[in-house]
Amino acid sequence: MLKIAALALPVGAAGAVAALGLLRLIGLVTNLVFYQRWNASLVAPGLVHHPWWLVLSAPVAGGLAVGLMARYGSEKIRGHGMPEAIEAILTGGSRVAPKVAVLKPIxxxxxxxxxxxxxxEGPIIMTGGAIGSMLAQLLHLTADERKTLLVAGASAGMAATFNSPLAAVLLAVELLLFEWRPRSFVPVAASVAVATVCRGLLLGTAPVFPVTTTGLHLTAPVEVLAAVVGLTGGALAVGATWLVYRAEDAFAKIPFHWMWWPAIGGAVIGLGGLVEPRALGVGYDVIDQLLTGRAALSLIIGILVVKTLIWSLSLGSGTSGGVLAPVFMIGGALGAWEGMLFPTVIPGFWAMCGLAAVVGGVMRSPLTGVVFTLELTHAWGAMLPLLIASTAAYALSALVLKRSVLTEKIARRGLHLTREYSTDPLETFFVHEVMHRSPVTLGADQVLDSALLDRLARNPAARRxxxxxxxxxxxPIGVTTMRRLHVHADSALVAVAGHTARPLQATARTHNTLRQVAYLFAEHRLTSAxxxxAEGRVVGLIALPDLLHARRHDLTEEHHRQRLLPNPTLPPDSASTATSSTSGAGSVA
Known part of the structure; x- marks a missing residue:
C-alpha cells in the first residue's frame, strides 16, 4: 500500500498538469474557431453573435476530425471517457496505450x-488514468496495483478540474475502483491531495461556482420540495439516458462507417446552436449563472431543452467528450426553472438541488452528486436538501432503468457490471462451521485388503x-479416492493406502473464512481439502459444495420473511405457534 501511495504522488501532480493543459487546449481551440484569436483562456461560444454558417459548420468539422483520429489513431478515444476507463480496468488489466493519453485530450x-x-472531465479521467497506467506498466506491478494508479490519475484530473478532492475520491469509489480497501483508497486519496494542492498553485483555491449562502434557512417545506426536485431530476436523468442509447442504436443502423458518425452528431449540435448558442461548448459560464440565480427564463428553457437534446443525440454518435459538465448544466437549468415556482431560499438554491439530482440519476452516484455540488459552490449548509434530491433521483433511476449511462455502454460491450456493494457471505462463515467433522481417514501404511474396502463401501460417510x-x-500426506483404492488393490499383491495418495497440495484451518478457502481451491485447482x-491433526474435511452454505444463508436472509414479535391481534398461543413454525422453516433453509 505504501509503495503504491508513494507512486501515486507524482501521478497526482501529473494529473493536475494534464487537467490544466486540457482546459487550456479547449480554450485555444474555442478562441481560434469562434473568435479568430490566439488565446488559451477558457471561453464559451455564443457570447457574441456568430455567423450562422460558422455555428453550423464548426461542430461538423470537429466531429469529422474526431472520427478521423479515432479510425486512424485509436478507437479508444471515442466516447465520454468513463466507460472506457471502466473497460480498461475490467478486461484490459488496467493497461491504457500511451497514444490514448495523447489523442484523447486532443x-x-x-x-x-x-x-x-x-x-x-471524461477526457481528463481517461488522460489522467492513462498517465497512471503508463507509469504502472513501466514497473513490475500487479493488475490490481495498475488499477489503483490508473484510478489515482483519473481522480487527480477530476480534483484538479473542479477543485473537488472529496468528490473525486467518491467518484473513484462509486464508479471506478470496484472495491473499498486501504490498498486502493489510500493511494487514490494521496494522489487527489497532491492534485488539489497543485491546482491551488496553478488556478487558485476558490470554488469554481461560488454561491452566497447568507440567509440560508431550511424548513420542512423546503426539504419536501427538494424531494420533488429529486424526482423530477430523476425523470429527466432517465429520459436523457434513454435518449443517449436510442441515438446510439440509430447511429448503428446508418449504412456507412462509424468514422462519419461524429460529423453527423456535429450537424445536430450546429442546428441546436442556431436555436440556443449558449448550449454550445463546455458551458461553465452558464452553470455559474444558474447556480448564482442570474440566469434568465429564456436561457433556462433553452438550456433545458436544447442542451439535453444535442448532448444526448450527439453523445450517441461516439464523439469525444465528457458527461459531467452537461449534466451540471441540465440539472441546474431544471432546478432553476422549478425555483421560479418554489419559495425563495437563496439565489441558485433550487438549481443546486437540480444539479445534485440529475448527477445522482444519470451517473447513479448519489453521494458524488451531493459532494460535487457542495465543493463546487461551498454552500455547505445545503447538505440535507441536496442529499434528499440526489437520493430521490437515484432511487427513481434505479427503479426505472436497469443500468446507468455508464454501465449500459459497458453491458453493450458484452460485460456484466454491478454497482451494488454488500458483504461477501463467504467472509461471514468459518471453516469449522461448515466442515464435515471426523471424516473417514486412512493410515499411509494401512493394507488395502478386501475387508477394509468392504467396510469403506458400507460406510455412508466414506461414500459421501x-x-x-x-x-x-x-x-496428512495426501488424499485418495475410492476408485484409486480399488485400482491399486486389484493391481498389486500387497498395496497400502499411501501408494494411492496424491501429494497433499493444501490444507484448510478451522479459523479460515470460506472466502480464504475459495481462494485456496482456485489457486490449487482443488475441490476439497x-x-x-493447530497441531496439524485432521479434524474435518471441507469440499466445494460446503461453500454454498454461506450463499444459502445469504438467500435466506434476503428472501425469507418471518414475524419475530407476536401479533397483538392473535391469541398468544397461535402467535407463538406461527413464529416457531416460521423459525423452523428458516433453520431448514
Missing part, C-alpha cells in the same frame, strides 16, 4: 472547442467424501 479539445456540448485424507506419522487444527 480529440476532446477539438470536439468541445468546435462547439460540442460536452465536459472536459469425494476425497479421503491419508495420514502419515506427522499429519483436509481441515487441520
Amino acid at each position: 480529440s476532446a479539445a477539438i470536439s468541445i472547442g468546435t462547439g460540442g456540448p460536452f465536459g472536459a 467424501q469425494a476425497h479421503i485424507p491419508v495420514l502419515g506419522p506427522d499429519g 483436509p481441515v487441520v487444527d
Whole structure:
C-alpha cells in the first residue's frame, strides 16, 4: 500500500498538469474557431453573435476530425471517457496505450472547442488514468496495483478540474475502483491531495461556482420540495439516458462507417446552436449563472431543452467528450426553472438541488452528486436538501432503468457490471462451521485388503467424501479416492493406502473464512481439502459444495420473511405457534 501511495504522488501532480493543459487546449481551440484569436483562456461560444454558417459548420468539422483520429489513431478515444476507463480496468488489466493519453485530450479539445456540448472531465479521467497506467506498466506491478494508479490519475484530473478532492475520491469509489480497501483508497486519496494542492498553485483555491449562502434557512417545506426536485431530476436523468442509447442504436443502423458518425452528431449540435448558442461548448459560464440565480427564463428553457437534446443525440454518435459538465448544466437549468415556482431560499438554491439530482440519476452516484455540488459552490449548509434530491433521483433511476449511462455502454460491450456493494457471505462463515467433522481417514501404511474396502463401501460417510485424507506419522500426506483404492488393490499383491495418495497440495484451518478457502481451491485447482487444527491433526474435511452454505444463508436472509414479535391481534398461543413454525422453516433453509 505504501509503495503504491508513494507512486501515486507524482501521478497526482501529473494529473493536475494534464487537467490544466486540457482546459487550456479547449480554450485555444474555442478562441481560434469562434473568435479568430490566439488565446488559451477558457471561453464559451455564443457570447457574441456568430455567423450562422460558422455555428453550423464548426461542430461538423470537429466531429469529422474526431472520427478521423479515432479510425486512424485509436478507437479508444471515442466516447465520454468513463466507460472506457471502466473497460480498461475490467478486461484490459488496467493497461491504457500511451497514444490514448495523447489523442484523447486532443480529440476532446477539438470536439468541445468546435462547439460540442460536452465536459472536459471524461477526457481528463481517461488522460489522467492513462498517465497512471503508463507509469504502472513501466514497473513490475500487479493488475490490481495498475488499477489503483490508473484510478489515482483519473481522480487527480477530476480534483484538479473542479477543485473537488472529496468528490473525486467518491467518484473513484462509486464508479471506478470496484472495491473499498486501504490498498486502493489510500493511494487514490494521496494522489487527489497532491492534485488539489497543485491546482491551488496553478488556478487558485476558490470554488469554481461560488454561491452566497447568507440567509440560508431550511424548513420542512423546503426539504419536501427538494424531494420533488429529486424526482423530477430523476425523470429527466432517465429520459436523457434513454435518449443517449436510442441515438446510439440509430447511429448503428446508418449504412456507412462509424468514422462519419461524429460529423453527423456535429450537424445536430450546429442546428441546436442556431436555436440556443449558449448550449454550445463546455458551458461553465452558464452553470455559474444558474447556480448564482442570474440566469434568465429564456436561457433556462433553452438550456433545458436544447442542451439535453444535442448532448444526448450527439453523445450517441461516439464523439469525444465528457458527461459531467452537461449534466451540471441540465440539472441546474431544471432546478432553476422549478425555483421560479418554489419559495425563495437563496439565489441558485433550487438549481443546486437540480444539479445534485440529475448527477445522482444519470451517473447513479448519489453521494458524488451531493459532494460535487457542495465543493463546487461551498454552500455547505445545503447538505440535507441536496442529499434528499440526489437520493430521490437515484432511487427513481434505479427503479426505472436497469443500468446507468455508464454501465449500459459497458453491458453493450458484452460485460456484466454491478454497482451494488454488500458483504461477501463467504467472509461471514468459518471453516469449522461448515466442515464435515471426523471424516473417514486412512493410515499411509494401512493394507488395502478386501475387508477394509468392504467396510469403506458400507460406510455412508466414506461414500459421501469425494476425497479421503491419508495420514502419515506427522499429519496428512495426501488424499485418495475410492476408485484409486480399488485400482491399486486389484493391481498389486500387497498395496497400502499411501501408494494411492496424491501429494497433499493444501490444507484448510478451522479459523479460515470460506472466502480464504475459495481462494485456496482456485489457486490449487482443488475441490476439497483436509481441515487441520493447530497441531496439524485432521479434524474435518471441507469440499466445494460446503461453500454454498454461506450463499444459502445469504438467500435466506434476503428472501425469507418471518414475524419475530407476536401479533397483538392473535391469541398468544397461535402467535407463538406461527413464529416457531416460521423459525423452523428458516433453520431448514
